[in-house]
Amino acid sequence: MDIRRLNAFVKIVDIGSITRASAILHIAQPALSQQIAALETHFGKPLLLRSKRGVVPTEAGKVLYRHCQLILKQLDQTELEIASASEEISGIVVVGLAPLGLGSLLAAQLIKTIREAHPGIVLYINENVGGGALSELVMTGKMDVALLFDPGSIxxxxxxxxxxxxxxxxxxxxxxxxxxxxxSLAEAIAKPLLLPSKIHTIRQVIDTTLARAGLTAHAIAQTESISVLSNAIGEGLGATILPQSAARAVQRRVPEARSVRIHKPNMKVNMSICVSAQLPLSEAAIVVQEHLVRLASEMSA
Structure with missing residues (x-):
């Protein structure tokens, strides 16, 4: 199997166009089409559906695309590890931090720790997607480790x-x-609130608790951004409801902000470290995971 064909297939699916992929890869369009045809011959199934609007993968193509992501990532990691054999641990490690979680406090500390202990490791930290999307990225091998709101057994x-x-x-x-x-929860929701969107775990816990208590909250805005929340709260536009760690992150940005526990009823969320149960972690990812577990445990103590 020619790795270049797999790389070309992934690029075409990502872009949705053979013509544009041809320009980006600097491969003539007929030659690129021949590579896809060779893949389809090898697997004995069509991999792309072509139309005037571009191309999309068939069901077989989706399976190949998912495996290509893993194959190409492992190949890149293999080359890095071979190049650095007998040297310091190195490589790119993708870390996911759920928005409005403990990651709001420890991201900078994680970067500092890895830089000092393992300067050959480069962190890519993603805090722009929710827990469900983070777990999916870990599942597909696009992310190495994530700190997220516990979704239960997968x-x-x-x-x-x-x-x-x-x-x-x-x-x-x-x-x-x-x-x-x-x-009390009733007192908290009497204020103008800025809350996460309805798909966020925190919002789901809030909405479930409100429904059970027969209460309704009015959100004047929705966001999962600590910076947006902090600026809005600092401007006096409203209040919010957050886990204690995220509340502390807001207070770092807005010194005059205060947070108090909500009771009657109280609400809780769980945070967990998530890795794939099927795909092996690189040496660099194992090191980052160990530091992430330690820092998260210390900051939540």
Whole structure:
């Protein structure tokens, strides 16, 4: 099997066009079409559906695309490890941190730790996708390790529980919380709120608890961005509900912000380290995973 054909197939699927892939790969379009035809002959099935709007993979093509991602990634990692044999641990490690989770506190510390202990490792940290998408990226081998809100048992993934956090009410209007150490859910939702979107684990916990209590909250805006939340809270536009670690991350950016535990009822979320249960981790990824577990455990203690 020619690796160049697999790489060309992946590029065509990613772009959705043989013509544009031809220009990017600097391969004549007829030659590129011949490579795909050779793959289809090898596997005995059509791999692409062609139309005026471009190309999309067939069901067989989707299977090949998924495996190509793993094959090409492992090949890149193999070349890196061979090049650095008998030298320091090196390689690119993709780390996912669920938005509004413990990762908001430890990302910089993880970068600092890896840089000092293993300068040959390059981290790519992704905090722009939700927990479900993070676990899917780990499952398909596009991400090495993730710190996410625990989705429960998934056969192809392995989870290590790090902590359980209670949700807190966060506001910059400190006079609202004078002498207060906790607030009821009914009191919290009486304020203008900025909340995560409905697909986020935190929002699902909030909405489920509200439904059980017969309450309704009004979100004036939705976001999973700590920076957006911090700026809005700092401007006095509203309050929010977050795990304690994310609340601390907001307070770092907005010194006047305060957070108090929500009770009657209280709400909790679990965070876990997630890796593939089927795909082996590179030496560099194992090192990063160990540091991520240690830092997350220390910061949640």
């Amino acid at each position: 056969p192809s993934l392995s989870f290590k529980r790090i902590c359980t956090e209670e949700l807190h009410f966060v506001t910059a209007e400190a006079d609202q919380l004078d002498g207060v150490t906790e607030i």
